[in-house]
Amino acid sequence: MLQSAINVLFQGRNFIRLLEGLWITVRISLLSVLLSIILGILLGFIMTKKNPVIRVITKIYLEFVRIMPQLVLLFLVYFGLSKSLHINLSGEFSAILVFTIWGTAEMGDLVRGALESIPIHQYESGRALGLTEKQLYMNVILPQTFRRLIPQSMNLVTRMIKTTSLVVLIGVVEVVKVGQQIIEASRLTAPLAAIIIYTTIFFMYFIICFPLSKFAGRLEQRWKD
Amino acid sequence: MNTNSKDNILQIKNLEKGFDQTTILNNLSLEVKKGEVVVILGPSGCGKSTLLRCINGLETIQNGEILLNGENIRESKQAMYAIRQKIGMVFQSYDLFPHMNILDNITLGPVKAQGRKKEEVRREAEQLLERVGLLDKVNAYPRQLSGGQKQRVAIVRALCMHPEIMLFDEVTAALDPEMVREVLDVMLELAKQGTTMLIVTHEMSFARAIADRIIFLDGGSIVEESEPEMFFTNPSTERARKFLDVFTFENVHNIETE
Amino acid sequence: MDIEVIQEYIPLYVEAAKLTLRLAIIGILGAIIVGLLCSIIRYYKIPIIHKIVGGYVELSRNTPLLIQLFFLYFGLPKIGIVMSSEACAIVGLIFLGGSYMSEAFRSGLEAIPKIQEESGLCLGLTRWQVVRSILLPQAIMISMPAFLANIIFLIKETSVFSVVALADLMFVAKDLIGLYYRTDEALFLLVVAYLIILLPISILFTIVERRLKRVAIGN
Numbered sequence: 001m002l003q004s005a006i007n008v009l010f011q012g013r014n015f016i017r018l019l020e021g022l023w024i025t026v027r028i029s030l031l032s033v034l035l036s037i038i039l040g041i042l043l044g045f046i047m048t049k050k051n052p053v054i055r056v057i058t059k060i061y062l063e064f065v066r067i068m069p070q071l072v073l074l075f076l077v078y079f080g081l082s083k084s085l086h087i088n089l090s091g092e093f094s095a096i097l098v099f100t101i102w103g104t105a106e107m108g109d110l111v112r113g114a115l116e117s118i119p120i121h122q123y124e125s126g127r128a129l130g131l132t133e134k135q136l137y138m139n140v141i142l143p144q145t146f147r148r149l150i151p152q153s154m155n156l157v158t159r160m161i162k163t164t165s166l167v168v169l170i171g172v173v174e175v176v177k178v179g180q181q182i183i184e185a186s187r188l189t190a191p192l193a194a195i196i197i198y199t200t201i202f203f204m205y206f207i208i209c210f211p212l213s214k215f216a217g218r219l220e221q222r223w224k225d
Numbered sequence: 226m227n228t229n230s231k232d233n234i235l236q237i238k239n240l241e242k243g244f245d246q247t248t249i250l251n252n253l254s255l256e257v258k259k260g261e262v263v264v265i266l267g268p269s270g271c272g273k274s275t276l277l278r279c280i281n282g283l284e285t286i287q288n289g290e291i292l293l294n295g296e297n298i299r300e301s302k303q304a305m306y307a308i309r310q311k312i313g314m315v316f317q318s319y320d321l322f323p324h325m326n327i328l329d330n331i332t333l334g335p336v337k338a339q340g341r342k343k344e345e346v347r348r349e350a351e352q353l354l355e356r357v358g359l360l361d362k363v364n365a366y367p368r369q370l371s372g373g374q375k376q377r378v379a380i381v382r383a384l385c386m387h388p389e390i391m392l393f394d395e396v397t398a399a400l401d402p403e404m405v406r407e408v409l410d411v412m413l414e415l416a417k418q419g420t421t422m423l424i425v426t427h428e429m430s431f432a433r434a435i436a437d438r439i440i441f442l443d444g445g446s447i448v449e450e451s452e453p454e455m456f457f458t459n460p461s462t463e464r465a466r467k468f469l470d471v472f473t474f475e476n477v478h479n480i481e482t483e
Numbered sequence: 484m485d486i487e488v489i490q491e492y493i494p495l496y497v498e499a500a501k502l503t504l505r506l507a508i509i510g511i512l513g514a515i516i517v518g519l520l521c522s523i524i525r526y527y528k529i530p531i532i533h534k535i536v537g538g539y540v541e542l543s544r545n546t547p548l549l550i551q552l553f554f555l556y557f558g559l560p561k562i563g564i565v566m567s568s569e570a571c572a573i574v575g576l577i578f579l580g581g582s583y584m585s586e587a588f589r590s591g592l593e594a595i596p597k598i599q600e601e602s603g604l605c606l607g608l609t610r611w612q613v614v615r616s617i618l619l620p621q622a623i624m625i626s627m628p629a630f631l632a633n634i635i636f637l638i639k640e641t642s643v644f645s646v647v648a649l650a651d652l653m654f655v656a657k658d659l660i661g662l663y664y665r666t667d668e669a670l671f672l673l674v675v676a677y678l679i680i681l682l683p684i685s686i687l688f689t690i691v692e693r694r695l696k697r698v699a700i701g702n
Contacts, residue, residue, distance in 0.1 A: 310607030334606030
């Protein structure tokens with residue numbers, strides 16, 4: 001019985017289809033991560049400004065995005081935005097939009113935290129050496145900021161990959177959906193397929209996320225002052 | 226067992242201790258009688274602290290015996306906590322529990338480990354605190370105390386267990402100079418009352434004043450064992466002389482710079 | 484948006500929110516217990532078990548709750564392990580949260596100087612008494628920020644419970660959108676419901692953290 005279920009996994013193009021489904025998930029995460037990093041760095045710099053209006057707006061944005069479950073944000077965009085704009089947003093587009101909005105907020109906060117963690121005297125001693133503002137940032141501040149930032153943003157990436165699993169709930173055909181189709185197709189011939197397929201998907205996520213978080217942990221250890 | 230060992234509270238026979246390839250304590254034997262104050266001196270890395278930690282079972286030993294009141298502490302390993310109740314220990318770093326106030330720090334051991342009545346322990350704790358001049362801190366938290374005050378509380382905490390012997394591991398080494406005195410005074414007071422003590426310290430004049438016997442440790446074994454006057458005025462080994470020279474040199478140096 | 488429709492649907496959301504909260508509380512309590520046990524096992528490196536626990540922590544932290552739930556609810560019954568929807572949700576949340584809590588407590592434990600444990604042992608306390616009276620209270624204080632963040636994280640994670648056929652907030656919202664096309668009202672109530680649950684907790688936790696920071700600075 002179990003053997004026939006394992007066979008289902010490698011029957012025809014089944015395993016390839018699962019991998020293709022996984023690629024959809026990964027593609028959504030990668031695009032969102034990329035956009036989040038770019039926008040997040042911008043946001044991070046903006047958030048270090050002392051302007052009260054900017055502070056309040058960024059704070060509300062950050063807190064709202066953080067407090068809402070990501071699935072709620074997906075619903076808001078996929079169902080709500082589609083309806084109010086009278087356009088049909090695809091699930092994948094909605095997902096990228098939501099994860100970028102969320103990722104930018106998280107990334108922005110990480111960048112702000114990293115920038116503010118650099119002690120004032122680092123700026124002062126840089127200026128005391130006669131560095132221009134640009135030289136100061138390029139040679140003194142940013143290298144230190146990145147050391148803090150890189151492990152943290154790698155962890156954010158694994159969080160985003162895991163969160164991307166939610167897109168199946170707004171109708172994106174990704175790895176879980178493909179898995180469900182395979183299970184459905186072999187329901188009569190291999191009833192145990194469900195456990196095999198879900199175990200496979202479980203470990204697919206693990207194989208992607210585990211090295212990333214392990215590596216982030218290593219970097220964090222190594223770069224700890 | 227010979228009759229002599231009866232008044233020995235602590236007896237260490239042929240103690241061996243090492244990590245990997247390096248030997249830290251080498252065939253070390255030592256006895257401490259009831260009411261005796263023994264001071265252990267020696268250069269850093271000579272194994273003084275390790276010796277105290279072995280006595281308290283914080284370090285495993287490779288060979289030899291440690292007897293407390295004639296009872297081998299290694300054989301009754303499962304009841305190590307019962308043996309530790311008879312040994313008080315004060316560390317170099319102020320090791321009070323930061324999440325408890327002073328009273329709870331002191332009563333924790335007697336109440337939890339010894340099962341004594343909280344009320345009775347509290348009264349004793351207050352008496353002891355009064356003796357070290359800290360009764361007003363009974364409800365304070367460790368972070369509100371100075372280093373010297375913390376160390377006095379740590380001594381009270383150990384005393385409140387009614388230990389048979391007190392171990393002091395460089396208790397003034399981490400203190401600001403002006404706080405050293407208040408802690409040493411407490412220890413002198415204990416000595417006068419006949420508390421059995423085994424002290425590791427770098428305070429030479431204090432050692433001279435308080436010790437009944439000096440043990441000079443170097444390279445993991447006892448190099449010299451003598452009365453304090455003898456040790457400080459006329460050490461019998463070259464190594465002890467060199468060790469004492471280091472301190473006189475430091476003294477001269479200090480005077481010069483000040 | 485139609486106020487009457489909103490009023491009509493409020494009771495549905497209240498029921499759903501109650502379900503979410505009930506499962507979240509049970510799951511989080513379970514996660515705390517699992518987390519405490521796992522952190523102690525890993526801290527003391529108890530032979531063999533600590534490797535198993537380490538494996539569990541990595542598996543749990545590097546996979547999404549959604550997939551864990553699919554596995555529990557659709558996979559396990561095929562090999563004879565059948566759990567109710569609620570049981571699946573709780574087990575899933577404990578499986579996920581246990582590892583997050585474990586890591587929080589463990590970093591707290593590891594931040595405590597070794598001498599604290601030794602001082603406890605010197606007072607003649609047993610190992611377990613040292614853990615209970617000295618290590619855990621301090622570890623929990625140190626790990627409080629991570630601990631509180633985990634609680635909020637886990638409450639948010641409950642939003643996927645609808646996949647195991649539980650009538651939680653997402654389930655109700657999706658129903659109203661799919662069956663009655665009440666998208667605006669459904670989403671409005673959904674956001675409000677989560678704000679009512681999460682905002683007070685979040686504010687409370689921020690205050691607690693600030694207090695703790697002040698205590699730490701006073702040290």
